[in-house]
Structure formats: structure tokens, C-alpha cells
Amino acid sequence: MYTSKISGLGSYVPENVVTNDDLSKIMDTNDAWIQERTGIKERRHIKKGDGNSTSIMGVKAAKIALERANLTSDDIELIIFATLSPDMYFPGGGVRVQEMMNMKTIPAIDVRNQCSGFVYAISVADQFIKTGMYKNVLVIGSENHSGGLDMTTRGRGVSVIFGDGAGAAVLTRSEEEGKGILSTHLHSEGAHAKELSLEGPSTEHWVPEIIAENPQENIPYYPYMNGQFVFKNAVVRFSEVINEGLQANNRTASDIDMLIPHQANLRISQFVQKQFKLSDDQVYNNIQKYGNTTAASIPIALTEAWEEGKIKDGDLVVLAAFGSGFTWGSAIIKW
Ligand code: UT7
Numbered sequence: 001m002y003t004s005k006i007s008g009l010g011s012y013v014p015e016n017v018v019t020n021d022d023l024s025k026i027m028d029t030n031d032a033w034i035q036e037r038t039g040i041k042e043r044r045h046i047k048k049g050d051g052n053s054t055s056i057m058g059v060k061a062a063k064i065a066l067e068r069a070n071l072t073s074d075d076i077e078l079i080i081f082a083t084l085s086p087d088m089y090f091p092g093g094g095v096r097v098q099e100m101m102n103m104k105t106i107p108a109i110d111v112r113n114q115c116s117g118f119v120y121a122i123s124v125a126d127q128f129i130k131t132g133m134y135k136n137v138l139v140i141g142s143e144n145h146s147g148g149l150d151m152t153t154r155g156r157g158v159s160v161i162f163g164d165g166a167g168a169a170v171l172t173r174s175e176e177e178g179k180g181i182l183s184t185h186l187h188s189e190g191a192h193a194k195e196l197s198l199e200g201p202s203t204e205h206w207v208p209e210i211i212a213e214n215p216q217e218n219i220p221y222y223p224y225m226n227g228q229f230v231f232k233n234a235v236v237r238f239s240e241v242i243n244e245g246l247q248a249n250n251r252t253a254s255d256i257d258m259l260i261p262h263q264a265n266l267r268i269s270q271f272v273q274k275q276f277k278l279s280d281d282q283v284y285n286n287i288q289k290y291g292n293t294t295a296a297s298i299p300i301a302l303t304e305a306w307e308e309g310k311i312k313d314g315d316l317v318v319l320a321a322f323g324s325g326f327t328w329g330s331a332i333i334k335w
Contacts, residue, residue, distance in 0.1 A: 010168045
């Protein structure tokens with residue numbers, strides 16, 4: 001039986017830093033509120049004309065991951081692209097990456113699982129590798145949130161949280177026993193789909209309807225989040241799905257060397273850290289610098305943790321995510 005190992009990691013964030021004070025100049029918010037509730041100090045936003053888009057940032061991260069895996073784009077047999085903010089309504093980001101990286105006519109799958117997108121994507125990649133179908137799969141999480149946020153006081157509950165960026169991982173077939181991706185566990189609960197959503201433009205809310213109705217209070221083409229409800233569900237689901245992964249591998253929290261939680265809110269990460277009695281060096285957070293970058297947050301954090309030497313050969317690494325859908329998932333990796 002084959003397993004998949006992460007053979008290369010890369011990330012990219014736009015140069016343009018947007019601080020909390022910058023936001024307080026365009027909406028009624030302040031640094032103290034944002035830091036106290038979320039831990040975020042600054043985030044990156046694409047600047048008009050800087051040449052970035054969701055798929056372009058994905059390509060930049062992917063090129064770094066490929067180089068570190070000692071592979072070229074010709075070695076990749078499948079692309080999996082996770083985002084909630086694609087360049088276009090259709091087609092998705094995967095085929096755009098394929099074109100920009102001059103890849104062969106390999107398949108490209110787009111994953112639409114928002115904050116859990118990267119965990120879902122590596123789970124899909126892992127299945128293809130385990131069955132022996134592919135040897136090298138490129139997995140990308142990338143988001144351009146700033147292109148679609150309500151940057152007025154009306155949108156402040158959502159807009160201060162999100163940032164732009166991309167992360168990528170190359171998953172490669174391995175026959176090393178007991179190493180690589182040990183398991184992934186995925187869940188969803190569509191009953192709460194509207195608690196964190198962007199309704200239009202979509203086939204349910206198409207452009208003429210939006211223009212005709214356009215209520216000032218509830219504009220469907222900006223994201224909506226029932227923050228406290230999402231928060232309460234997140235802390236429960238994070239814990240459940242981490243436990244599920246640990247139990248499936250006969251491990252306990254004390255075996256975790258590094259937990260990389262989706263960077264939704266520093267308070268959520270701290271809550272989970274406390275629940276599992278983990279020390280500060282067993283949990284990696286960088287939401288302070290980048291905000292919540294949704295499908296990109298785990299691969300960016302994983303890349304930085306690895307670059308900083310915080311993930312070593314033989315470590316037990318746990319990835320966990322929760323977000324819109326609701327969807328959640330975990331991956332247990334023996335590095
Ligand atoms: O990644 C996907 C998963 N997402 C999450 O897990 C996010 C989960 N939720 C959260 O992180 C938190 O709910 C938020 C950070 C989004 C919000 O924090 P909160 O403590 O739940 O605040 P709230 O929405 O209940 O708002 C509290 C107050 C309100 O004012 P009143 O009604 O008490 O007068 C808001 O209007 O804070 C006000 N407020 C703000 N004030 C300054 C909301 N946003 C802002 C803001 N700046 N940006």
C-alpha cells in the first residue's frame with residue numbers, strides 16, 4: 001500500500017500590508033477591537049495593478065513547492081485547487097494554474113470547501129496516491145478576499161478578518177512504512193450553510209435581481225457571517241475532528257509535535273491549544289500577520305513552520321480546519 005508524503009511546500013503573500021490602523025481610516029473600527037477579538041495585527045491585500053490574482057498567487061506558491069520537492073511541472077499528474085475566491089465564476093483555478101505552468105493535459109480539480117478547502121484537497125490527493133493512480137499531486141490553496149469585501153463600516157464584522165495569499169504542497173507517493181499522511185477525516189453540515197456564506201451573484205441571486213432589490217442592510221454579494229454562532233461551532237468541531245484523527249491512529253494529544261490549525265481567529269486556536277494541553281511551541285499561528293486567508297491559511301502556516309525549522313523528520317503534525325458549509329476536517333501526518 002502506498003502512502004503520500006509532503007515533498008515540497010511553498011507560500012506567497014502580496015507585498016501590500018494593511019494594518020488595523022489603515023482599516024480604521026476607512027471604516028469605524030480600531031486596532032484594540034481587532035486584536036482583542038481576533039489577534040490580527042495586519043493582513044496582506046492585493047493592490048490593483050500588482051499583477052496578482054487568486055490563480056497567479058497559487059502559481060507563485062506552487063513554483064516554490066515544486067522546486068523544494070526537486071520536481072518540475074512535468075512531473076505533476078493532478079492539480080487540486082482550493083479556493084472560495086476564484087478569478088472567474090467558471091472555469092476554476094486549477095485549469096488556469098495548468099495553463100500558466102505549461103502543464104500537460106493532466107486533470108485539474110477545484111475544491112469548494114472554503115476554510116476546510118486545503119484539508120479536503122490533501123485528502124482527495126491522498127486517495128489518488130494511495131490507490132496508485134498518481135505519483136505526484138500539486139495541491140494549492142489560494143484566496144483573493146480583498147477583491148470582494150465590503151470595506152465600509154457595514155461590513156466591518158467580516159472585512160477586518162480576511163486577507164489574501166496562497167500556499168501549496170506537493171504530495172508524492174512513498175513506500176516508507178508509518179510515514180506520510182496517516183489519515184484524513186472530513187465532515188460537513190449543510191444545515192448551517194447560510195451562517196457563513198456569500199449568496200450572489202449566483203443562480204439563486206442573479207445580477208438583475210440584485211440590482212432591482214439591492215437592500216442596503218443585507219447585500220448578498222458581500223460575505224455574511226454569524227460570527228458568534230460560527231465561533232461556537234468552530235471550537236467544538238476543531239476538537240472533535242482532531243480527536244477523531246488521533247484516535248484512528250492510536251495516538252493522544254501528548255503525541256502531537258505540531259498542530260497547524262486553520263487561522264480563523266487566534267482566540268479559537270488558543271481555545272483548542274488549551275483543550276489539548278499543548279504548549280506554545282506545539283501550535284503554530286500566523287494570523288497576526290496575515291489575517292484569515294481561508295483555504296490558504298493552513299498551507300501558508302505549514303510552509304512557515306517548516307521554514308522556521310519547527311517541523312522535523314519524524315514529527316507528528318496535525319492539520320485541522322473548520323469553516324463555511326459548515327465543513328471541517330483533520331489530517332494526521334508523520335513527517
Ligand atoms: O474561518 C472561518 C471560520 N470563521 C470563524 O471561525 C470566525 C468566528 N467568529 C469570530 O471570530 C468572531 O465572532 C468575530 C471576530 C467575527 C466577531 O467577534 P465577536 O466577539 O463575536 O463580536 P460581535 O460580532 O458579537 O460584535 C460585538 C460588537 C458589536 O457591537 P455592539 O452590537 O455590541 O454594539 C459589533 O457591531 O463589536 C462590533 N463590531 C466591531 N467593532 C469594531 C463588529 N465588528 C467590529 C469591528 N470593529 N471590526
